[in-house]
Amino acid sequence: MTGPVVAVLVLLAGLAALTGHTLVNATRWLRRPAERPAVVDEPVAVLLPLRDEAARVTPCLRALLAQRGVPGLRIMVLDDGSTDGTAEVVRAVVDDDRRRHAGGHPVVGADRRVTVLTGVAPPPGWLGKPHACHQLAQRADPAATALVFVDADVVLAPDAVAAAVAELRAARVTLLSPYPRILVATVGDRLVQPLLQWLWLTFLPLRAMERSARPSLAAAGGQFLVVDRAGYTAAGGHAAVRDRVLEDIELARAVKRAGGRIALADGSRLADCRMYDTWPQLRDGYTKSLWASFGHPGAAAAVLTLFGLLYVAPPLLVAAALVAGAPTVAALAAAGYLLGVAGRVVSARATGGRWWPDALAHPVSVVVLGWLTVRSYHLRKRRRLSWRGRPVG
Structure with missing residues (x-):
């Protein structure tokens, strides 16, 4: 196997494990x-x-x-x-x-x-x-x-x-x-x-x-x-x-x-x-607290990098592999993308959420989450975080 195939297989294994964990949580352990x-x-x-x-x-x-x-x-x-x-x-x-x-x-x-x-x-x-x-x-x-x-x-x-x-x-x-x-x-x-x-x-x-x-x-x-x-x-x-x-x-x-x-x-x-x-309310609501969810900026960077590799990279790899004439890599990357989507479907169905066709945009959701997190740290550093007219952070 070539290096790209091995790398995508490792990615696929990680996605399969996480989606399987989502399924177990949703069907066995969620009260x-x-x-x-x-x-x-x-x-x-x-x-x-x-x-x-x-x-x-x-x-x-x-x-x-x-x-x-x-x-x-x-x-x-x-x-x-x-x-x-x-x-x-x-x-x-x-x-x-x-x-x-x-x-x-x-x-x-x-x-x-x-x-x-x-x-x-x-x-x-x-x-x-x-x-x-x-x-x-x-x-x-x-x-x-x-x-x-x-x-x-x-x-x-x-x-x-x-x-x-x-x-x-x-x-x-x-x-x-x-x-x-x-x-x-x-x-x-x-x-x-x-x-x-x-x-x-x-x-x-x-x-x-x-x-x-x-x-x-x-x-x-x-x-x-x-x-x-x-x-x-x-x-x-x-x-x-x-x-x-x-x-x-x-x-x-x-x-x-x-x-x-x-x-x-x-x-x-x-x-x-x-x-x-509204979008400004949602944007500002997440911005005020995401920095506290991740803690140290280094931890946030590591987690967001992992999310990017797992959930954003697969659809990009599909396009790149097709252009490069690597159908095996494209097929494996497509499977990875679908595993990420499957995790969203499982979580939505288990908690009464909307899953179709929203889950198909899961990579975009992860990108938006990353942007909101960067914005949260940026505004906190500038001491500009507030909510309901009161400073936070």
Whole structure:
């Protein structure tokens, strides 16, 4: 065999191993909460931090008010310095819900299910999201034994909280992250958003993550996060991750350091999430945090180089080999490209995502991810990273 053939065969073997790992994770180790859970008889606090979410909080809050199977459910909403009337929208939704439950008659007294708080500005050393979550956890019903953190861009199914808490207890973990189904609409969405689930299904050994005490083996999504309150407190809560951009992953690591266990679950039947409405929002949302995902720039360079070799090089090799009259190399490179696409298909189908024809553009998705990562490090170096009007990084 010639050198190019051997090189492509090595590439093919690596891709086959990774795609096989994706398949095993998706079909054997990814937890799936019950669609029809039993009634949860423990007190549960749902915590919703909001900052300038007037345009999209309504469906989120209505879904929370429609939760069933958790008689001891209490909802706490924190307005974190919004300037767009978020608090007024929240109160209007709550008042409308109270009137509907009262048959249209005036209701006297507060709705015990919902508490609306006004947040205070984060003190030095705190980022906004961890501080908002910290305030909510501190003010949550003292009787609540489970805390459920939800973001405003998430819309829960009626049994979502019951199913998530039941899975938390069944898995005997301290923290459970049921990843929502990510809704995509624009070309940017379809290129970038599916990489969230693809990355951890492809590169993270899920069962080893659950069993291992190593904090480095951790993943979580802050859009929908369920924690045992005692374990959350033992880990230091959000105070332990006060200055972390990726507070969700860092909270999972803090739980592990405190002796707790974590788990991921497919939450696509429990929750929908439309993270960003426009390309600038998506671009800036990823830019603010990708540097924290990779850590040292050298690590980012190594990982992106590997991604390029595995997922971008194969289709380029097909074209080059055909021009050079090397059909064997072209065929092997085409197989490599299809293996990369197959991994995207597996991850999308396992998590309720769109796979056709989007998976065919997987090499382009990887290139865009690389560009966003370079942009993240560049803007951080210039101290120009911000989110929702606050500096980060």
